[in-house]
Amino acid sequence: MPSLTQLEYIVAVEKLRHFGKAADSCHVTQPTLSMQIQKVEEEIGYPLFDRLKKPVMPTAKGQKFIQQAKVLLHEHLKLMDLSKNQGGEVSGELRLGVIPTVAPYLLPLFLDSFSGKYPKVHLLIDEMKTEDILAGLRDDRVDAGILATPLHEPGLKERPLYYEPFSLYVSKLNPLNARKRVKESDIEGHDMWLLADGHCFRTQIMRYCSLHEKDGVFHNVAFAGGNLDTLRNLIRKSKGYTLVPSLFVETLSESERRDYVREFEKPVPSREISLIYRRDQWKSDVLAALEATIRERLPKHLSQEHDPKGQEVVPID
Numbered sequence: 001m002p003s004l005t006q007l008e009y010i011v012a013v014e015k016l017r018h019f020g021k022a023a024d025s026c027h028v029t030q031p032t033l034s035m036q037i038q039k040v041e042e043e044i045g046y047p048l049f050d051r052l053k054k055p056v057m058p059t060a061k062g063q064k065f066i067q068q069a070k071v072l073l074h075e076h077l078k079l080m081d082l083s084k085n086q087g088g089e090v091s092g093e094l095r096l097g098v099i100p101t102v103a104p105y106l107l108p109l110f111l112d113s114f115s116g117k118y119p120k121v122h123l124l125i126d127e128m129k130t131e132d133i134l135a136g137l138r139d140d141r142v143d144a145g146i147l148a149t150p151l152h153e154p155g156l157k158e159r160p161l162y163y164e165p166f167s168l169y170v171s172k173l174n175p176l177n178a179r180k181r182v183k184e185s186d187i188e189g190h191d192m193w194l195l196a197d198g199h200c201f202r203t204q205i206m207r208y209c210s211l212h213e214k215d216g217v218f219h220n221v222a223f224a225g226g227n228l229d230t231l232r233n234l235i236r237k238s239k240g241y242t243l244v245p246s247l248f249v250e251t252l253s254e255s256e257r258r259d260y261v262r263e264f265e266k267p268v269p270s271r272e273i274s275l276i277y278r279r280d281q282w283k284s285d286v287l288a289a290l291e292a293t294i295r296e297r298l299p300k301h302l303s304q305e306h307d308p309k310g311q312e313v314v315p316i317d
Contacts, residue, residue: 002040004076007069009033010040010048014066017055074140078282091120094286097133097145098125100227101201102273105247110297118289130200137278144287148200148316149274158274161294162302163311165268167249167261169232170241176262183265184208193231193242196224204314205243208269246302267312
């Protein structure tokens with residue numbers, strides 16, 4: 001029967017697709033790692049990896065073995081974590097992924113409070129795109145994520161935290177700036193600034209506005225922003241507009257809101273932001289503490305319930 005250490009070596013190679021990098025990540029020499037994996041292969045009677053391929057790839061049988069190895073390692077971590085946390089105080093480590101259009105605006109609202117309330121929780125936060133959070137959850141590299149939903153991913157549970165309306169951030173040079181409120185039919189693709197591919201917020205804007213891949217605001221400039229502040233500065237100094245979430249608007253001065261932000265007519269385009277994690281996630285006490293703290297620190301105007309008459313939750317896919 002392979003040892004847990006041997007299984008960790010095997011999973012590391014599958015993840016990194018390289019024996020040397022896997023050895024480094026496991027803090028052993030490459031000969032040691034290779035020898036231990038070979039012992040497992042001799043025991044089970046077939047190779048786990050095709051070593052002739054670059055990068056290294058699992059064999060068909062190896063892939064099935066590795067999937068079960070991941071399950072076993074996951075259950076072992078669960079057992080060890082539960083054995084260490086039998087007291088009444090919430091404690092432990094939680095690896096949290098947060099999408100870039102949420103992280104800068106939500107994290108400052110609750111981190112100070114959470115840190116003070118739960119000093120024995122080690123919260124490791126990484127700003128990640130949706131696809132990377134989902135991959136991390138499946139591979140057990142991430143415990144939970146905060147991102148736009150619904151996603152309907154098998155094996156994952158979504159707990160909506162709040163529903164966040166969108167506004168239009170619009171240049172003073174654009175006719176829509178003169179409106180008190182705007183509607184979907186006012187939006188034209190050639191005036192829209194967008195985030196880069198891979199951002200779910202970009203996908204939601206394109207879905208809501210029925211946009212397709214197109215030329216940019218300037219006919220000879222192709223640009224996709226990496227964050228909302230970049231788009232904001234482009235709009236202020238040139239022309240066009242983009243959609244922005246409510247917590248982004250909260251960071252602006254009153255004068256900037258007055259000069260550049262216009263609300264939508266009902267139903268207002270919105271997004272559902274949820275805490276998402278694996279259904280077999282065992283760190284339920286830490287997740288419950290995180291969820292409760294976020295809810296406590298949210299601005300009162302952000303609804304924790306969907307209002308179908310006043311909101312239109314924009315699909316992601």
